[in-house]
Structure formats: C-alpha cells, structure tokens
Amino acid sequence: xRFAMEGSLADALTLTNEPTLVVQARAGNQExxxxxxxxxxxxxxxxxFALLRNRSDAEDVVQDAFLTxxxxxxxxxxxxxxxxxxxxxxxxxSRDLLRRRRQEQESIPLLxxxxxNDSLPGRQIERTVALGQAIDSLPxxxxxxxxxxxxxxxxxxxxxxxxxxxxxxxxxxxxxxxxMLHSALGKGRFIHDMR
Numbered sequence: 001x002r003f004a005m006e007g008s009l010a011d012a013l014t015l016t017n018e019p020t021l022v023v024q025a026r027a028g029n030q031e032x033x034x035x036x037x038x039x040x041x042x043x044x045x046x047x048x049f050a051l052l053r054n055r056s057d058a059e060d061v062v063q064d065a066f067l068t069x070x071x072x073x074x075x076x077x078x079x080x081x082x083x084x085x086x087x088x089x090x091x092x093x094s095r096d097l098l099r100r101r102r103q104e105q106e107s108i109p110l111l112x113x114x115x116x117n118d119s120l121p122g123r124q125i126e127r128t129v130a131l132g133q134a135i136d137s138l139p140x141x142x143x144x145x146x147x148x149x150x151x152x153x154x155x156x157x158x159x160x161x162x163x164x165x166x167x168x169x170x171x172x173x174x175x176x177x178x179x180m181l182h183s184a185l186g187k188g189r190f191i192h193d194m195r
Contacts, residue, residue, distance in 0.1 A: 019082075022082050026074055037066055041066075043087070044062045044087065044090045045058055045062050046151070047090050047094070047162070048065075048090050052097060053136075060097075062090060095140070131185065134180075134184040138177055138181070141163070142180065145159055145170060146174065146177040156174070
C-alpha cells in the first residue's frame with residue numbers, strides 16, 4: 001500500500017500525534033493513513049516474520065493487515081490504541097496463514113536457519129541455531145510472546161494488548177517459555193543468546 005505525500009504535508013504529518021492521525025484517516029485522509037503505515041510497517045513486519053518465518057509471507061500478511069485496518073478503521077473505538085489493534089490484526093492474519101499451511105501440510109523453515117549469520121564464529125552459529133530450534137519448538141503463543149518480549153522489546157502490558165490476554169497471563173506464558181527454553185538449552189544459555 002503506497003500513498004504519495006507532498007513535502008510540507010508529509011513533514012506536518014510526521015509531527016502529528018497518533019490519535020489525531022487516526023481521526024484524520026477515518027475522515028478519509030489517505031496521507032494520514034500513509035503516515036500510520038510508515039510508523040508501524042516495520043514493527044508489523046517483525047511480528048509477522050516472528051510467527052511465519054518467511055519474508056514473502058510476512059510481507060503479504062502485513063499488506064493484508066493494513067488493508068484490513070484501513071477498511072475497519074471506523075470500528076476502532078480508541079484512536080490511541082491503533083498500534084495494539086493493528087498488531088492484533090497482524091497476529092490474527094499470521095495465525096490464519098499458519099492454520100491454512102497446517103491444513104495443506106506445507107513445511108515451515110526453521111527460525112534457527114533464518115537467524116544464522118555466516119560471519120559469526122562457528123560456536124556462536126551453533127548456539128544461534130540451537131536457540132532458533134528451541135524457540136521453534138515452543139507452542140505458537142509461547143513463541144510469539146518470547147519473541148515480542150526479547151526481540152522486539154515489548155513490555156508485558158504491550159504484549160497483553162497485542163495478543164488480547166491479561167498481563168498476568170502474559171507473565172505466566174513468559175515464565176513457561178523461559179522454563180521450556182532453559183530445559184532445551186541448558187542452564188543460563190538462552191537469555192545470553194537472546195540479547
């Protein structure tokens with residue numbers, strides 16, 4: 001989804017607060033929506049990629065999520081909640097795609113393979129692959145929560161908004177995921193590797 005903006009209008013929108021942009025976009029201002037896309041596109045992509053582990057699929061999901069958000073913008077009750085609302089759409093679209101894949105019995109590449117950087121020393125590559133495989137082995141919700149927390153730096157409150165669960169549930173899921181990774185990788189290894 002691409003929108004063209006004039007120079008001074010683009011500068012003004014960059015300085016506009018988010019709830020105002022949402023209200024303007026609801027009123028049909030495409031430039032305001034384009035600014036929302038600019039502000040949240042990369043984050044939406046990272047969430048989709050964390051779940052799908054495929055660049056092309058993540059791009060498709062993000063595009064679909066923004067189109068859905070544009071169509072349903074009038075249903076968003078609190079303009080200041082745009083980010084978490086959009087992230088929920090991204091998560092739901094990603095899960096829909098994963099369900100379709102499972103039904104079609106397609107294989108999904110491992111996260112560990114996508115995390116490998118050829119310039120890393122051999123031992124670090126092994127640890128990165130082991131971490132990726134351990135994350136891949138987590139249940140879907142646990143994998144999403146741990147990646148949002150460690151890779152994206154989300155707070156438990158932001159994760160709760162994104163996945164539409166109470167913050168206490170998010171903390172429990174983080175604790176469970178931590179224990180699963182700790183068990184899979186051995187004492188103290190994964191937190192160092194995650195950062």
